[in-house]
Amino acid sequence: xxxxxxxxxxxxxxxxxxxxxxxxxxxxxxxxxxxxxxxxxxxxxxxxxxxxxxxxxxxxxxxxxxxxxxxxxxxxxxxxxxxxxxxxxxxxxxxxxxxxxxxxxxxxxxxxxxxxxxxxxxxxxxxxxxxxxxxxxxxxxxxxxxxxxxxxxxxxxxxxxxxxxxxxxxxxxxxxxxxxxxxxxxxxxxxxxxxxxxxxxxxxxxxxxxxxxxxxxxxxxxxxxxxxxxxxxxxxxxxxxxxxxxxxxxxxxxxxxxxxxxxxxxxxxxxxxxxxxxxxxxxxxxxxxxxxxxxxxxxxxxxxxxxxxxxxxxxxxxxxxxxxxxxxxxxxxxxxxxxxxxxxxxxxxxxxxxxxxxxxxxxxxxxxxxxxxxxxxxxxxxxx
Numbered sequence: 001x002x003x004x005x006x007x008x009x010x011x012x013x014x015x016x017x018x019x020x021x022x023x024x025x026x027x028x029x030x031x032x033x034x035x036x037x038x039x040x041x042x043x044x045x046x047x048x049x050x051x052x053x054x055x056x057x058x059x060x061x062x063x064x065x066x067x068x069x070x071x072x073x074x075x076x077x078x079x080x081x082x083x084x085x086x087x088x089x090x091x092x093x094x095x096x097x098x099x100x101x102x103x104x105x106x107x108x109x110x111x112x113x114x115x116x117x118x119x120x121x122x123x124x125x126x127x128x129x130x131x132x133x134x135x136x137x138x139x140x141x142x143x144x145x146x147x148x149x150x151x152x153x154x155x156x157x158x159x160x161x162x163x164x165x166x167x168x169x170x171x172x173x174x175x176x177x178x179x180x181x182x183x184x185x186x187x188x189x190x191x192x193x194x195x196x197x198x199x200x201x202x203x204x205x206x207x208x209x210x211x212x213x214x215x216x217x218x219x220x221x222x223x224x225x226x227x228x229x230x231x232x233x234x235x236x237x238x239x240x241x242x243x244x245x246x247x248x249x250x251x252x253x254x255x256x257x258x259x260x261x262x263x264x265x266x267x268x269x270x271x272x273x274x275x276x277x278x279x280x281x282x283x284x285x286x287x288x289x290x291x292x293x294x295x296x297x298x299x300x301x302x303x304x305x306x307x308x309x310x311x312x313x314x315x316x317x318x319x320x321x322x323x324x325x326x327x328x329x330x331x332x333x334x335x336x337x338x339x340x341x342x343x344x345x346x347x348x349x350x351x352x353x354x355x356x357x358x359x360x361x362x363x364x365x366x367x368x369x370x371x372x373x374x375x376x377x378x379x380x381x382x383x384x
Contacts, residue, residue, distance in 0.1 A: 015039065019048040023368050027134065041135075046370045114210055116369020119157040119168065128155070128168065130185065130373065133366075137373040137381050144170060144181045144190040154203045156215030160233040166376070167233050169193075169215060171203055182236055186376035198229050198238035204258075211262045212285060218243070218260050228260065228267065243269060244280045244291035259316040270316050270328075275299045277315050277328065277338070277345070295326065297338050297345055318365055 009017075018029060018040065030037045039045055120129040120138075131138035156169035166185040181190040195201075201219040208215045211230075219229045219240065227240040246258075246269070261268040267282040277297040284290035315336075318327045324340030327348075335349040373381045 011039070015045055015048055019045060023134070023370065026370060040370065041372055043372065043375050046372065114157050114166075115159050116367060116371050117157075117166070117373075118366070119155060121155055128170075130157075130166075130168075132369065132371060132373055134368050134370055135372055136384050138384065139185070139373055139376065139379045139381055141168065141183060154208065154217065156208045156210075156217070156231055158210045158213055158215050158233050161213045162234050165233070167236075169231050171217075180238075186378055188378045193236050193238075196238045197240050201227065201229060201240065203229070209260050209262055209267075211267050216260060216267065218258060226258075241286050242288045244282075244293075246271075246278075246280070257314050259314045261316045263317050263320060268317065272299065272313050272315055279317060279326075295338070297326075298343075299345060 018026065018036075021029065026040055030040050116132060116134065118129075118131045118133065120131055121127065128141040128143060129138050130141065154171045156171070157167070159166045168183040168185070170181045170183065170190065172179040180193050180195055182193050183190045198219065200222045202221075204218040204220075208217045210216070214233050215231050217229045219227050221227060221240075226243050226246075228243050229238060229240045231238050258269055258271045261270060263279070263281060267285065269280040271278055275298065277295065277299060278293065279295040279297075280291055281294050282291050313331050315328055315330050318329055318335075320326050326338040326340075328336050328338070330336050333350070334347055336345055337348045338345045373379065
């Protein structure tokens with residue numbers, strides 16, 4: 001009888017071998033047997049896998065499809081030789097497709113990723129969820145009572161580099177109130193935090209990003225001056241610093257739609273102005289003089305299913321390739337591609353069909369992870 005040598009391997013060797021598999025293969029391997037499932041679901045294995053495998057970014061698309069669920073599709077970019085860079089950028093395929101059962105209607109939901117987890121919230125229902133699409137788990141967080149009646153809210157979500165704690169920041173974006181709270185996953189309680197330098201600032205509602213492990217927002221102070229605000233997850237303190245001197249960010253509010261992002265590990269501001277896509281990078285974190293205009297791309301295409309004036313649209317870069325080409329998302333509706341060689345921009349894909357059902361859809365860059373929400377002991381983890 002042929003001997004099964006793999007079964008007799010020491011567990012540390014099995015972990016070492018399996019932790020070198022791509023995330024799709026690890027997910028399939030969970031179905032081999034119960035011992036492998038328990039091994040691959042363990043926190044130690046996930047940490048080992050993260051240290052050995054650089055998971056390529058994926059594109060997550062969420063769309064409310066019913067009164068009690070949200071459809072989520074994860075598209076995986078192919079990770080192969082970039083000799084034909086332009087073709088490489090356009091090849092991606094579904095990694096997984098499912099519905100997240102999140103109770104009552106969460107129309108106009110929004111999501112943000114961090115370390116393979118998604119923070120999903122509804123501006124109508126005042127509901128917050130932490131979800132891992134790969135492990136099919138989610139947690140519902142109870143909102144702090146003093147915020148239940150507020151209508152203008154923003155969020156932040158990240159993991160501290162020092163303590164490894166995952167934290168959600170809950171913000172009233174109205175400058176007349178400084179009601180901000182933080183929730184550490186696994187504790188079950190919200191705590192109020194002082195706004196500090198961000199006192200009196202109006203947080204831009206549409207989004208936050210994570211840079212250097214901490215959430216960042218664009219804000220306006222009482223004089224309507226544009227700033228970038230950061231929240232240190234370790235010290236739980238707010239700070240603000242300057243954005244580049246951009247025409248359109250004048251007193252009285254933004255004349256352009258600015259998207260805060262991270263590109264090449266640097267803070268990035270992108271927007272459309274005078275029929276151009278403009279991209280700034282902060283080459284040295286928190287150093288005003290390091291803001292550099294990396295791209296000023298003329299727009300010469302017509303995305304028929306994206307309505308509105310070019311200067312009132314959000315655009316953010318997804319990936320910059322070695323030859324200077326840029327893959328971007330426009331209004332979370334379509335993908336556009338800039339060729340540095342030909343200096344032209346073209347539409348290369350749709351994220352929505354342009355129908356009324358897509359109004360609540362959102363798309364974002366997402367890096368898959370096998371991190372289990374069961375690591376947060378006191379939380380009620382729900383499987384779907």
